[in-house]
Amino acid sequence: MRHIVQIAPAIEPGRGVEAVAHHLEREFRRAGARVDRFTLSDAGGDWLPEPRGGMRGRAGHALRVAWFSTVGTVLARRYLARNPGAVAICHNDALTxxxxxxxxxxxVAMRARGRYAGRMVRNPxxxxxALRDHLRYRSGTHRLVVNLTRQEDRDLRGTYPGLRPGTVVIGNGVDLDRFAPPTPDERRAARAGLGLGEDDVAMLFVGHEFERKGLPAVLAALAELPPQVHLVVVGGSADMVAALVRTARRNRVQGRLHAVGADPEPQRYFHASDVLVFPSAYESFGLVVLEAMASGLPVIATRVGCVGDVVDEGVNGYVVDGSAAEIRDRVLALLGSDRVALGRAARRTAEAxxxxxxxxxxxxxxxxLAARRAVSAGRPR
Known part of the structure; x- marks a missing residue:
């Protein structure tokens, strides 16, 4: 029987890395594998504060990263030594x-945002x-690195020319049951909840880092679009949402902005919307793109993460340079397109x-990897 250990600070439904590990765990077990986990809790990190908004939240996040990278590394290695037949998949922080x-x-993320040196020096x-990952990639810590896109594979080799482990590209997946096109009743209810009229067109933005993911450009584009175009923003802390509303008021689009804050169950906003607009500066993958496509939404996005692999220009979405002008032009093109056909094509893409x-x-x-280990140990395969 296959024995797999997944190492991640958390493994649970939702969004982010923890959700990736959760979905893999579920599918591995369905395939008959024995799957164990090593998390921050197993590393004795239950006492650490939960990451929240603001300075205290950032400090809490930093403490958790440091703990799982150091104490977590030592304890995870001991755990794996007690399970010598397991193949371990590490998702974050720990060096094992x-x-x-x-x-x-x-x-790569910092360079994409600009002012690289300042951003690096300001944040311990x-x-x-950077130091931890230099050790990770220049040593024999791992036997293989999984990159989520071909571009990320190239970026990793460019960032670490002395990369020791081999690499392979495997993208993230999408929950095709959780994210699916809405029924007519679901769509009507979702749009009514936002106060959208029958002829309104809703752009959707999902993300917690407004600046990096390009929300300012989307808001600027909204000001130049017809009055039936609205913007639904999912994500951000209360302070970020308040600042966004103030900006919308200055741009005189506050009546067309629907800033709903963070929501762990964002499906209703996908149901209410007509297009995902995602002009991010950097994504390792950008799972929200696949979630939108699985929900039957065409995508307007920059060529980051999985976008270059899944967006077929004019068929299931559009690739933009991230400027407000180009976002505006693509939304205008969408208004004159067959949005039903675009949405169906997006869903077909996600199904793969x-x-x-x-x-x-x-x-x-x-x-x-298990076969190579058996050969190296001189055991029969």
Whole structure:
């Protein structure tokens, strides 16, 4: 029987890295594998504060990263020593595991946002992460790195020319049951909840980092679009949402902005909307793009993360340069397009990226690594 250990600070439904590990765990078990986990709780980190908004939240996040990178590394290695037959898949922070899943390259993200040196020096966590990942990629810590896109694979090799482990590209998956096109009743209810009229067109933005993910450009584009175009923003802290509303008021679009804050169950906003607008500066993958497509929404996005692999220009969405002018022009083009056909094409694209398909690729990697380990140990395969 396959034995897999997943290492991540948390493994649970929702969004982000913890959700990736959760979906893989579920699919591995469905395939008959024994799956164990090593989390921040197993590393004795239950006492650490939960990350929240503001300075205290950032400090809490930094403490958790540092703890799982150091104490978590030591204890996870001891755990794996007691399970020598397991293939370990590490998702974040800890410096151990046969496979490391690269969920983002800090240096590439900072360069994409501009003022690289200042951003790195101002934040001690950035310097710590850069040093930790230098050790990760230049040593024999991992046998293989999983990159989420072909571009991320190229970026990793460019950032770490002395990269020691081999690499493979396996994208993230999408929950095709949770994210699905709405029924007519679901769509009517979702739009009514936002006060959208029958002829209104809703752009959707989902993300917690407004600046990096390009929300200012989307808001600027909204000011130049016809009055039936609205913007639904999911994510951000209370302070960020309040600042966004003030900006919308200055731009005289406050009546067309629907800033709903963070929501762990965002499906109703996908149901209410007509297009996802996502001009992010950097994404290691950008799962929200696949979630939108699975929900039957065409996508207007910059060529980051999975966008270059899944967006077919004019068929299921559009690729933009991130400027307000180009976002405006693509939304105007969308208004004159067959949005139903675009949405159906988007759903078909997403169906090729379900978690069951992704898990099969990981299991093939697990089997290869287990076979090589058996040969190295002189055991029969």
């Amino acid at each position: 595991g046969d496979v490391y899943v690269n969920h983002g390259i800090l240096q 966590l950035h310097l710590f992460t 990226h379900g978690w069951a398909c992704v898990a099969r690729e990981y299991l093939a990697v697990v089997d290869r």
